[in-house]
Amino acid sequence: MDSNDVLEDKDSGPEVQLNLPGSVISRIEELMGGTEQFDSEEFDAVAYINRVFPTEQSLSGVESAAAKCEFRLASVQHDIRRLVRAQHDQRVAGHQALLDAQRCIAELALQVADINKKAERSESMVREITAEIKQLDCAKWNLTAAITALNHLHMLAGGAASLRTLAQKRQYKELVLPLQAIMEVLEQLEMYRDIKELNALRDEVHAIRAQLAQQILADFKEALTGGGKTTISPRTLSEACAVVDALEPHVKQELIKWLINMQLQEYEHLFSGEQEEAWVSHVERRYAWLKKHLLRFEESLAPALPHAWRLSERIAHRFCKITRKALSEIMQARRNEVDVKLLLYAIQKTYNFELLLHKRFVGTELGAEVDPATVNLDFDDDDKEVQTEDKTVNTKGSPWIGLIGACFEPHLSLYITSLDTNLRALMDRFIQRRVKNILTKT
Numbered sequence: 001m002d003s004n005d006v007l008e009d010k011d012s013g014p015e016v017q018l019n020l021p022g023s024v025i026s027r028i029e030e031l032m033g034g035t036e037q038f039d040s041e042e043f044d045a046v047a048y049i050n051r052v053f054p055t056e057q058s059l060s061g062v063e064s065a066a067a068k069c070e071f072r073l074a075s076v077q078h079d080i081r082r083l084v085r086a087q088h089d090q091r092v093a094g095h096q097a098l099l100d101a102q103r104c105i106a107e108l109a110l111q112v113a114d115i116n117k118k119a120e121r122s123e124s125m126v127r128e129i130t131a132e133i134k135q136l137d138c139a140k141w142n143l144t145a146a147i148t149a150l151n152h153l154h155m156l157a158g159g160a161a162s163l164r165t166l167a168q169k170r171q172y173k174e175l176v177l178p179l180q181a182i183m184e185v186l187e188q189l190e191m192y193r194d195i196k197e198l199n200a201l202r203d204e205v206h207a208i209r210a211q212l213a214q215q216i217l218a219d220f221k222e223a224l225t226g227g228g229k230t231t232i233s234p235r236t237l238s239e240a241c242a243v244v245d246a247l248e249p250h251v252k253q254e255l256i257k258w259l260i261n262m263q264l265q266e267y268e269h270l271f272s273g274e275q276e277e278a279w280v281s282h283v284e285r286r287y288a289w290l291k292k293h294l295l296r297f298e299e300s301l302a303p304a305l306p307h308a309w310r311l312s313e314r315i316a317h318r319f320c321k322i323t324r325k326a327l328s329e330i331m332q333a334r335r336n337e338v339d340v341k342l343l344l345y346a347i348q349k350t351y352n353f354e355l356l357l358h359k360r361f362v363g364t365e366l367g368a369e370v371d372p373a374t375v376n377l378d379f380d381d382d383d384k385e386v387q388t389e390d391k392t393v394n395t396k397g398s399p400w401i402g403l404i405g406a407c408f409e410p411h412l413s414l415y416i417t418s419l420d421t422n423l424r425a426l427m428d429r430f431i432q433r434r435v436k437n438i439l440t441k442t
Contacts, residue, residue: 148188156185156201163208167215172239179209179246213251216240220255224262224301234304241306256309260318263297267319271326278330280338280346287353290319313361320357320403328407335411340418343411350405358400 053059159182166175182205189198219240223232244252271278271286294312305311327346331338 156182156189156198156205159185160201160204160208163205163212167208167212170215170219170236170240172216172236172243175212176239176242176246179212179243183246209247212243213247213254216244216251217255217258220258224259234301238304241304241309245306252309256311256314259305259311260315263293263315264319264322267293268322273326273330273333278326279334280327280331280342283327283346284349286323287349290316316357316361317403320354320400324404324407327404328410331407331411338411338414340414343408343414347405347408350408351401354398354400354403354405357403358398361400 052065053062159178162178163175163182166172166178186202186205189202193199219232220237223234223237226232244255267286267289270289276282277285294315297315298312302311
């Protein structure tokens with residue numbers, strides 16, 4: 001079949017180009033079994049028809065092929081219309097959903113604006129309520145402070161009279177707690193120094209405290225130096241010590257100083273510089289006196305005094321200072337009478353006594369009260385280990401070792417000179433013996 005005999009489809013009208021959606025094109029391709037060859041720029045319709053109907057005999061099926069194409073074309077048109085309607089419905093539904101969303105957003109914006117207005121009104125109300133609450137809190141605090149100050153003032157006024165009465169009756173045990181409470185009240189009322197009446201009460205309390213300090217010191221002096229005529233019992237002294245602890249620190253310091261001086265009055269008299277007992281050869285008697293005196297003190301007066309005052313330890317410490325000063329002065333005055341034997345005897349007895357004090361008062365707080373410059377005399381090796389009663393005692397850093405013995409340091413040159421003399425004598429004796437042996441052999 002020639003190309004001239006084949007139907008040529010030539011459209012003299014303008015070429016119409018359809019822009020179909022991708023889904024429609026996909027459906028057309030599905031129905032036609034693929035349209036790639038029709039989409040090609042090199043597609044030749046005449047050649048395609050000649051390929052489908054190559055002979056005249058094949059033209060007999062043109063009507064059936066045309067009918068099939070028309071059916072397929074009608075089916076494709078039906079699908080296209082259905083897809084177009086579906087796309088239109090989706091576009092309408094999307095537009096309606098967009099309108100609904102816009103309407104919801106507008107309603108939400110109105111609600112948010114309404115909430116913001118309500119929040120602003122609530123915040124304003126809260127500020128007003130808070131301001132009123134602050135005023136009420138301030139008024140409550142002022143009222144509470146005023147009531148507390150009045151209570152303290154009442155306690156102070158009544159407590160001052162009560163303190164004076166208890167002090168006159170020497171009821172020290174009942175006086176301690178009111179005294180402590182009044183002192184706390186005075187601290188609380190420290191901010192009201194401009195009130196004259198309060199200052200008068202404060203001065204009255206301070207006067208009562210000063211009177212108490214003088215009265216208690218007088219009671220101790222009467223009880224300890226008045227002989228058997230005193231009416232102050234040890235129990236009263238013990239209760240008075242609790243009052244002393246509640247007073248100013250200098251009151252306790254003054255009382256402790258007086259007690260220590262009183263306990264050592266006998267020692268200073270017995271071993272004064274003009275007494276023969278004061279010489280270095282009798283140094284052991286000094287230490288024996290303190291041992292006996294501390295035993296008597298702890299049996300008689302110490303139970304009535306607070307353990308925290310550490311009176312025995314303070315007495316021993318003061319005794320060591322007095323002894324060191326006395327020995328130093330007497331050895332300086334009688335320097336020519338000091339020999340090596342006497343010096344070594346005194347050093348050994350002193351060291352034994354200091355070691356006894358170290359063992360007796362170990363673990364106390366005395367180390368904080370001792371001048372380190374006074375503890376500089378070593379008699380043993382560097383770690384200061386000594387053997388006593390089959391037990392090793394570590395005295396390193398002890399505040400007692402050397403507390404008295406420091407007075408012997410200026411006289412240690414006698415011991416060194418003695419060692420040097422003895423060494424020279426031994427060397428001379430050794431040389432003489434060696435020379436004698438050599439001469440004998442020759």
